Amino acid sequence: MSIEDLLEKGLQAFDQGDFKAAEILYQQALEGEKTAEVWLLLAEAQIENGSYGKAHKSLSAGLLLEADNVDLLYSLGDLYLEEENYDLAVETYKKIIES
Numbered sequence: 001m002s003i004e005d006l007l008e009k010g011l012q013a014f015d016q017g018d019f020k021a022a023e024i025l026y027q028q029a030l031e032g033e034k035t036a037e038v039w040l041l042l043a044e045a046q047i048e049n050g051s052y053g054k055a056h057k058s059l060s061a062g063l064l065l066e067a068d069n070v071d072l073l074y075s076l077g078d079l080y081l082e083e084e085n086y087d088l089a090v091e092t093y094k095k096i097i098e099s
Contacts, residue, residue, distance in 0.1 A: 019048035036066040
C-alpha cells in the first residue's frame with residue numbers, strides 16, 4: 001500500500017473514531033516517509049487513544065524536522081493543557097506567537 005493510501009485510510013479511520021486503526025496506519029506510513037505532517041497525524045491519534053507519552057515522542061520527532069511547525073507546537077500546547085501542565089502549555093503557545 002502506498003504512503004498516500006495509508007494516510008487516506010488513516011484519516012478515514014480517525015474521522016470514524018477508530019483512533020487505534022488510525023494510529024497503526026500512520027505508524028506504517030512513517031516507515032516510508034518521516035515527515036512532520038505524518039508525525040503530527042500519529043500524535044493526534046495517540047492523544048485520542050490516551051497515549052500521551054507516545055504523543056509527546058511523536059510531536060518531538062516532528063519538531064526535530066520542523067522546529068517552527070505551528071501545527072505541531074499547537075498540538076503540543078494542547079497536550080500540555082490536557083495534562084494540566086499549564087506553564088509548559090503557555091511556553092509552547094508563546095513559541096507559536098514568536099515564530
